[in-house]
Amino acid sequence: MTAAIDPVLHPPARLQIAAALARVDDIEFATLREILDVSDSVLSKHLAAMADAGYVQLRKAKSEGRQRTWAAFTKAGAKAFKAHMAALQELAAAAQQAAAT
Amino acid sequence: MKTMDSEEARSALGAVRDTDRRMAKRMRWPLWRHAAYGAVQALLVLAWGLPVAAMAACIVVAFGALWWIIRDDRQRYGMFVSGYSSRAAQPALWLAFAIFLAGLAVVILTGGPNTWSPLVAIVAIAVFIGETLASLWWQKLAQDDLRVSDDAA
Numbered sequence: 001m002t003a004a005i006d007p008v009l010h011p012p013a014r015l016q017i018a019a020a021l022a023r024v025d026d027i028e029f030a031t032l033r034e035i036l037d038v039s040d041s042v043l044s045k046h047l048a049a050m051a052d053a054g055y056v057q058l059r060k061a062k063s064e065g066r067q068r069t070w071a072a073f074t075k076a077g078a079k080a081f082k083a084h085m086a087a088l089q090e091l092a093a094a095a096q097q098a099a100a101t
Numbered sequence: 102m103k104t105m106d107s108e109e110a111r112s113a114l115g116a117v118r119d120t121d122r123r124m125a126k127r128m129r130w131p132l133w134r135h136a137a138y139g140a141v142q143a144l145l146v147l148a149w150g151l152p153v154a155a156m157a158a159c160i161v162v163a164f165g166a167l168w169w170i171i172r173d174d175r176q177r178y179g180m181f182v183s184g185y186s187s188r189a190a191q192p193a194l195w196l197a198f199a200i201f202l203a204g205l206a207v208v209i210l211t212g213g214p215n216t217w218s219p220l221v222a223i224v225a226i227a228v229f230i231g232e233t234l235a236s237l238w239w240q241k242l243a244q245d246d247l248r249v250s251d252d253a254a
Contacts, residue, residue, distance in 0.1 A: 005105045012116050019120035023128065023187070023247075024180045031179025035123045063176060070175075085117070088110045095107030 006084040008053040013038060014046045018073075018081045021056065026072040047071055055080055125247035128182060130240060134170070139233030141166050142197070143225045146204040149214050150221030184239060189246030193239035197232055204228035 009015050016036050020027065033043050050056040055077030059070045073081070105113075141163050148159035174181050184194040204224050212218045 010105070012113065015113055016116055016120045019117040020124055023121075023124045023182070025183050025186055026175075026181055028175070028179040031127075035127060036120070085114075088105075088113050088117075091105060091107050091110035092114055095110070 004083070005087050006080050008050060008055060009080060009084045011046065013042060014050060015084070017043070017046055017050065017071075018055070018077070018084075021071060021073040022078065022081055024072075026059070026070045029069040029071065032071060050077065053077075121247045125244055127178070127180070128240070128243060128247070130174075130178075132237075134174075135236040135240070136229075136233045137166070137170055138236045139229045139231075141170070142201050142232040143204075143229035146201065146208055146228045147221060147225040149205060149208045150212060150217050150225075152215055152217075156215060182243075187239070187243040187246060190239045190242035193235050193242055196238070197235040200228055200231040200235060204231075 009018055013036070017032065020032060020035055029043065029047075033040060036043065047056055047058060051058050054074060057072050057074050059072070060067055061070060062068070144159055144163040144166070148156045148163065151159055171181055184190070184197070204227065207224050208214075208221050211220055
């Protein structure tokens with residue numbers, strides 16, 4: 001086993017946040033919450049942890065009289081997600097290969 | 102270093118596929134949105150066949166429309182997805198570039214810049230149709246990519 005599991009992306013909720021961010025340029029907090037079907041507090045907590053790790057950039061912008069939070073992957077975040085996915089696929093493939101032999 | 106067993110890895114990959122499936126439901130845009138993108142590209146090609154003042158106005162309008170499309174996407178859909186966001190959809194992005202450059206080349210090489218001819222209008226219409234179809238193809242490729250990972254679940 002050579003690929004490394006990223007500790008920041010290890011929690012399932014963070015992995016799902018990362019999977020959504022990988023598909024967009026940026027996404028609004030409420031939209032992300034609806035897609036992932038999680039509570040405000042859970043999403044806030046995980047986004048803050050990902051931002052602290054330098055994986056997510058959070059931006060506040062006023063729209064239709066309300067302050068909204070936008071999230072986007074940083075370059076480091078996108079790179080870490082790619083590496084984490086490769087590690088997961090390697091692990092799953094190795095298990096499949098072991099079962100086949 | 103974090104460790105993980107293969108069962109956890111499979112479960113994590115399943116969660117990613119589930120997110121992809123949810124994203125696929127969101128990543129759909131109406132025909133008018135694809136046509137708006139096509140219109141911006143057509144306007145930028147059309148500009149080259151117009152007198153300098155009209156050309157400048159046309160370019161300003163095109164970039165203003167582009168800014169409006171991005172802003173509207175964010176307000177209406179709660180996210181912005183550029184053409185570069187999906188690797189699987191890049192053939193459609195390259196096709197869109199090729200259509201734009203071909204249109205520009207025809208306008209500049211046949212009549213020269215800032216020279217109006219009926220051909221400019223015909224090329225602009227062709228670019229509008231081509232770019233709209235390329236945008237629709239982009240969406241299909243991006244959706245298929247998300248569904249492929251769903252099928253693998």
